[in-house]
Amino acid sequence: MSSGKQLSALxxxxxxxxxxxxxxxxxxxxxxxxxxxEEVPDEELTQDVEDANDTVPGDIAEEEQAEPxxxxxxxxxxxxxxxxxxxxxxxxxxxxxxxxATIARTGxxxxxxxxxxxxxxxxxxxxxYVRGLGDRYSLALLNGLPLPSPQPLSRVVPLDIFPTSxxxxxxVQKTYSANFPGEFGGxxxxxxxxxxxxxxxxxxxxxxxxxxxxxFGPGYTYFGGDYDWTGxxxxxxxxxxxxxxxxxxxxxxxxxxxxxxxxxxxxxxxxPNLYLVQKIGDLxxxxxxxxxxxxxxxxxxxxxxxxxxxxSISNKWRNRxxxxxxxxxxxxxLDTDFREFSTDNRMLVNAMLGFGLEIGEHKLRFxxxxxxxxxxxxxxxxxxxxxxxDDALIQDTAWFERQLLNSQFVGEFExxxxxxxxxxxxxxxxxxxxxxxxxxxxxxxxxNDPFGDIYLNTLDPQxxxxxxxxxxxxxxxWYGGIDVGYIFNDWLNATVGYAYTDTxxxxxxxxxxxxxxxxxxxxxxxxxxxxxxxxxxxxxxFDRDAQIAGGIGPYEITIFETTQSDPAFAAALxxxxxxxxVNLRPTDRLSLDAGVxxxxxxxxxxxxxxxxxxxxxxxxxLIENDYWLPGGTLTWELTDALQFRASASKTIARPQFRxxxxxxxxxxxxxxxxxxxxxxxxxxLTNYEARxxxxxxxxxxxxxxxxxxxxENPIEVFTSFSDNEIISGFANAPQAxxxxxxAEVQYNFDLFDLGxxxxxxxxxxxxxxxxxxxxxxxxxxxxxxxxxxxxxxxSNFFDDGVPLTGQSDHLxxxxxxxxxxxxxSQFTLLVKYASERVTSRGAGPLPDIIEEPGFQxxxxxxxxxxxxxxxxxxxxxxxxxxxxDHEEFQxxxxxxxxxxxxxxxxxxxxxxxVKF
Numbered sequence: 080m081s082s083g084k085q086l087s088a089l090x091x092x093x094x095x096x097x098x099x100x101x102x103x104x105x106x107x108x109x110x111x112x113x114x115x116x117e118e119v120p121d122e123e124l125t126q127d128v129e130d131a132n133d134t135v136p137g138d139i140a141e142e143e144q145a146e147p148x149x150x151x152x153x154x155x156x157x158x159x160x161x162x163x164x165x166x167x168x169x170x171x172x173x174x175x176x177x178x179x180a181t182i183a184r185t186g187x188x189x190x191x192x193x194x195x196x197x198x199x200x201x202x203x204x205x206x207x208y209v210r211g212l213g214d215r216y217s218l219a220l221l222n223g224l225p226l227p228s229p230q231p232l233s234r235v236v237p238l239d240i241f242p243t244s245x246x247x248x249x250x251v252q253k254t255y256s257a258n259f260p261g262e263f264g265g266x267x268x269x270x271x272x273x274x275x276x277x278x279x280x281x282x283x284x285x286x287x288x289x290x291x292x293x294x295f296g297p298g299y300t301y302f303g304g305d306y307d308w309t310g311x312x313x314x315x316x317x318x319x320x321x322x323x324x325x326x327x328x329x330x331x332x333x334x335x336x337x338x339x340x341x342x343x344x345x346x347x348x349x350x351p352n353l354y355l356v357q358k359i360g361d362l363x364x365x366x367x368x369x370x371x372x373x374x375x376x377x378x379x380x381x382x383x384x385x386x387x388x389x390x391s392i393s394n395k396w397r398n399r400x401x402x403x404x405x406x407x408x409x410x411x412x413l414d415t416d417f418r419e420f421s422t423d424n425r426m427l428v429n430a431m432l433g434f435g436l437e438i439g440e441h442k443l444r445f446x447x448x449x450x451x452x453x454x455x456x457x458x459x460x461x462x463x464x465x466x467x468x469d470d471a472l473i474q475d476t477a478w479f480e481r482q483l484l485n486s487q488f489v490g491e492f493e494x495x496x497x498x499x500x501x502x503x504x505x506x507x508x509x510x511x512x513x514x515x516x517x518x519x520x521x522x523x524x525x526x527n528d529p530f531g532d533i534y535l536n537t538l539d540p541q542x543x544x545x546x547x548x549x550x551x552x553x554x555x556x557w558y559g560g561i562d563v564g565y566i567f568n569d570w571l572n573a574t575v576g577y578a579y580t581d582t583x584x585x586x587x588x589x590x591x592x593x594x595x596x597x598x599x600x601x602x603x604x605x606x607x608x609x610x611x612x613x614x615x616x617x618x619x620x621f622d623r624d625a626q627i628a629g630g631i632g633p634y635e636i637t638i639f640e641t642t643q644s645d646p647a648f649a650a651a652l653x654x655x656x657x658x659x660x661v662n663l664r665p666t667d668r669l670s671l672d673a674g675v676x677x678x679x680x681x682x683x684x685x686x687x688x689x690x691x692x693x694x695x696x697x698x699x700x701l702i703e704n705d706y707w708l709p710g711g712t713l714t715w716e717l718t719d720a721l722q723f724r725a726s727a728s729k730t731i732a733r734p735q736f737r738x739x740x741x742x743x744x745x746x747x748x749x750x751x752x753x754x755x756x757x758x759x760x761x762x763x764l765t766n767y768e769a770r771x772x773x774x775x776x777x778x779x780x781x782x783x784x785x786x787x788x789x790x791e792n793p794i795e796v797f798t799s800f801s802d803n804e805i806i807s808g809f810a811n812a813p814q815a816x817x818x819x820x821x822a823e824v825q826y827n828f829d830l831f832d833l834g835x836x837x838x839x840x841x842x843x844x845x846x847x848x849x850x851x852x853x854x855x856x857x858x859x860x861x862x863x864x865x866x867x868x869x870x871x872x873x874s875n876f877f878d879d880g881v882p883l884t885g886q887s888d889h890l891x892x893x894x895x896x897x898x899x900x901x902x903x904s905q906f907t908l909l910v911k912y913a914s915e916r917v918t919s920r921g922a923g924p925l926p927d928i929i930e931e932p933g934f935q936x937x938x939x940x941x942x943x944x945x946x947x948x949x950x951x952x953x954x955x956x957x958x959x960x961x962x963x964d965h966e967e968f969q970x971x972x973x974x975x976x977x978x979x980x981x982x983x984x985x986x987x988x989x990x991x992x993v994k995f
Contacts, residue, residue, distance in 0.1 A: 171672035216264025257674030275385030286990025310426030310453030331691035417462025440493035503559035535604030598634030673711035903943025
């Protein structure tokens with residue numbers, strides 16, 4: 080083939096990796112080996128690549144497109160080597176690509192679950208961890224553009240809110256390249272949304288599911304509103320509808336200031352529909368329903384315009400009987416021992432509207448995404464405080480409403496050897512948590528107490544209490560960028576780019592403790608919450624004459640604002656970045672992808688005064704840094720089947736807004752309270768990796784890799800006690816190292832030699848293993864900065880040699896499948912294992928808090944058939960067949976206490992989709 084024709088083919092292949100109309104297929108194990116350029120005449124190259132996925136099982140997805148559609152900064156993945164079209168092999172970096180067929184094989188309903196099956200990746204509460212590092216070291220992009228997170232404790236958006244129906248591909252890149260943002264500690268996850276369909280379609284889907292711990296069993300809830308099942312509040316929780324409460328917020332007064340109408344506020348917030356817990360005898364099954372449609376048509380002389388729209392809703396229930404214990408000393412003698420029964424009702428609504436336009440070699444994509452994720456929670460907790468011998472009964476109700484709006488434009492323009500990519504957009508996230516109620520009743524068990532055997536709430540911290548809080552968060556993100564690439568010849572191409580992001584967050588949390596004075600009659604403390612705070616008792620508390628006439632009191636009911644010192648914060652992060660990178664191919668088998676990125680960033684967190692008389696908070700943060708971040712990867716194709724990679728880079732990890740804000744936040748997933756530290760600083764990472772990859776043909780491949788990371792000032796979670804409550808905080812450890820190895824193999828074995836039914840069958844085996852070790856280094860002269868305290872020895876928070884939080888030594892994934900190459904028919908057995916990992920440093924002399932994820936065994940069946948001329952897919956899922964539980968504990972080798980442990984149960988799902 081002439082050099083001109085080789086260059087033309089190279090441009091065709093590299094462009095195809097990015098654009099919707101492209102025809103480059105990621106090997107999914109279902110297709111045969113792609114033809115080489117030597118095997119295909121030039122004029123047939125495009126058509127054959129387009130047809131490469133005709134045999135992909137289950138390819139009845141909406142746009143009939145199994146090839147990965149990838150949109151990333153810089154526009155294209157440049158093919159290296161001589162003759163391969165596998166994205167994993169062709170990329171100059173270490174990448175894994177999940178296309179629609181690969182995602183569908185796992186049967187996971189959200190992209191976080193599907194990514195959890197990828198080498199070196201683990202999932203915790205919807206957050207995806209790369210090589211055991213926490214989410215702070217992971218970067219999530221959508222179509223190559225940043226995403227803000229509606230979750231206050233997460234730097235990146237929890238990926239379990241992205242249903243697989245809106246994702247065309249997911250690219251995981253573990254080695255840094257300068258076209259990506261510098262916050263690239265462990266890797267980047269880039270989601271590409273669906274674009275132009277190849278044909279018009281309409282798909283309707285639905286499913287029913289349940290689990291052995293929840294479905295058709297008893298649970299708790301509270302009424303809330305008529306439309307709670309959708310995840311949207313009908314206005315009952317809108318603070319603006321409560322005149323006295325909203326008037327107080329607007330006044331700038333403090334709750335105990337003269338002129339504040341405490342009585343009116345108490346009566347205003349007293350809505351039993353928002354806190355009166357009710358028992359449900361039989362919880363319903365989970366359900367989901369979705370609708371996806373798309374069409375395309377020709378425009379101009381050589382253009383195509385496409386539209387894709389999708390929407391879905393799901394409603395899921397989850398019961399947890401949680402064991403919650405705390406220790407009084409390092410011998411792990413019990414301080415408290417509680418059992419909490421909680422019922423979570425999660426409602427997820429999403430919609431996407433995408434437009435795509437292709438004119439010649441120019442591609443434009445306009446994507447609009449809406450995700451609304453709500454958690455309605457009710458729980459009862461009972462246990463013993465061994466320090467005073469009291470028993471406590473605690474009731475919690477909450478409504479966590481999260482929302483993401485994202486509108487973005489991507490234009491990828493080709494002018495021969497010159498390419499120009501333009502990217503920009505706006506995203507907004509919100510999190511509202513109004514009327515978080517906690518009621519506590521206490522039984523003293525004291526024989527000298529006339530009410531010693533009765534649970535009472537006397538609205539006194541010594542014997543019960545009523546606390547309500549209101550949280551609101553909004554984050555706005557504007558972003559834009561330009562990338563210019565040029566192919567000089569068949570061995571050199573270069574890209575330069577600029578990116579800008581401007582993020583602003585405003586967060587408020589107002590918590591109010593309702594208390595009665597000492598004259599409050601103890602007998603009234605036996606009332607249930609709606610009577611305890613009912614209008615009658617509130618009126619009585621403010622009517623001294625009525626108290627005297629009744630022979631009670633005198634007493635008062637007052638409100639204390641526990642968050643008065645720092646109720647609101649404004650946070651901002653502005654980043655300017657420029658980069659340059661080149662891809663050199665000095666020989667047919669050797670390539671070097673190298674570049675450098677310059678980032679200048681200003682990050683600030685400031686307390687916002689909400690009171691007319693400022694308190695003068697000192698809990699602000701200002702971090703101004705700029706970095707030069709080089710990165711390079713050398714790829715050497717040793718043989719036609721074997722290639723070697725070596726990479727090195729420097730990257731950073733910035734503190735999350737939530738970690739910098741000195742404000743208490745309750746995480747319903749971990750059942751722990753967190754408080755930020757304004758004195759955190761950036762973490763800096765040096766990364767090395769070496770890898771061997773062997774491609775056996777037919778989609779079969781194997782790889783082995785080693786990696787090492789040196790982290791300066793890693794941010795770690797530690798635990799402390801405040802008023803007998805466990806509070807988790809954040810601090811920079813002095814230094815940490817992480818190293819390990821990973822291995823992956825995928826092997827496809829055709830069964831056609833067996834004849835008959837087996838003629839079109841294929842066995843697919845996919846296995847990966849990651850071994851990771853890490854340790855924190857703490858010296859005698861190292862100090863830690865934790866607000867509001869003076870600098871302290873780092874050894875007060877961290878022990879030398881302990882592993883990083885979130886890091887498992889062992890991660891294993893195994894998939895065994897039987898697939899039909901001619902039609903949709905898949906049977907897949909999935910095994911996942913993660914060894915124990917530290918979730919938080921122990922308080923003082925106490926051992927670390929450890930989570931043990933253990934084994935999970937899943938089984939997924941997908942079967943397609945035609946019914947009355949209509950394509951139908953049925954899917955059955957059985958999850959956690961081993962019945963593995965969630966275990967989070969502390970142990971000193973002899974004794975063990977449970978921090979947050981509960982049974983998970985086995986879950987089953989049956990779903991169907993119909994394509995018209």
